[in-house]
Amino acid sequence: MAAESGVAGSSARREYERRKTKDEERLREKWGRFGGLAVALSDERQSTKAWDKGAIGEERLGARLNALAAEDLAVLHDRRIPGSKANIDHIAITRGGILVIDAKRYKGRPELKVEGGILRPRVEKLLVGRRDCTKLVDGVLKQVDVVRDLVGDVPVTGALCFIEADWPLIGGAFSTQGVHVLWPKRLAKVLLEQTAGEVDVATMREALASRFKSA
Numbered sequence: 353m354a355a356e357s358g359v360a361g362s363s364a365r366r367e368y369e370r371r372k373t374k375d376e377e378r379l380r381e382k383w384g385r386f387g388g389l390a391v392a393l394s395d396e397r398q399s400t401k402a403w404d405k406g407a408i409g410e411e412r413l414g415a416r417l418n419a420l421a422a423e424d425l426a427v428l429h430d431r432r433i434p435g436s437k438a439n440i441d442h443i444a445i446t447r448g449g450i451l452v453i454d455a456k457r458y459k460g461r462p463e464l465k466v467e468g469g470i471l472r473p474r475v476e477k478l479l480v481g482r483r484d485c486t487k488l489v490d491g492v493l494k495q496v497d498v499v500r501d502l503v504g505d506v507p508v509t510g511a512l513c514f515i516e517a518d519w520p521l522i523g524g525a526f527s528t529q530g531v532h533v534l535w536p537k538r539l540a541k542v543l544l545e546q547t548a549g550e551v552d553v554a555t556m557r558e559a560l561a562s563r564f565k566s567a
Contacts (some may be wrong), residue, residue: 360414
């Protein structure tokens with residue numbers, strides 16, 4: 353039987369619900385018989401809301417990726433990394449290779465900032481709305497390495513897909529340290545262009561699904 357593709361955003365959605373329930377229990381305990389009113393009037397904590405925001409981003413991207421799925425393009429969602437608390441948001445398998453995708457729902461414009469080069473070492477930074485988000489690239493590269501360890505010579509590439517960022521009307525997508533930085537429509541284009549190759553998509557999908565279980 354074919355392994356389940358997984359549900360995009362499911363682990364983030366569960367974590368949001370867990371945190372929301374815990375926050376509400378804390379308020380009810382603090383306010384006693386006025387607990388219900390306190391819950392109704394209180395705003396969600398930012399740390400809790402962030403999980404909901406992230407889950408929505410993964411769910412939206414997952415729906416778009418599912419719409420692309422075909423004989424030569426398979427997708428897996430929300431996969432656990434063995435021996436780690438981390439997970440991989442999406443894995444796309446094409447005849448041309450594998451794309452490890454991290455979905456982010458950040459505000460602001462993603463930009464590549466390059467420092468140094470001639471006399472100093474070249475350093476690339478990912479900025480989103482002027483925030484240094486280079487650590488996101490490092491995270492994707494770690495996920496790429498984990499997948500590469502399993503598949504050997506099959507090409508594996510990373511992608512950071514920003515769902516609601518302030519992308520310019522023309523251009524905007526770029527790569528840093530070999531990781532694509534783009535938006536959902538551009539990601540779909542990249543995947544649909546990866547048609548040339550010898551990867552057995554169905555077999556590779558089963559191998560990846562077996563190694564990286566649904567989160």
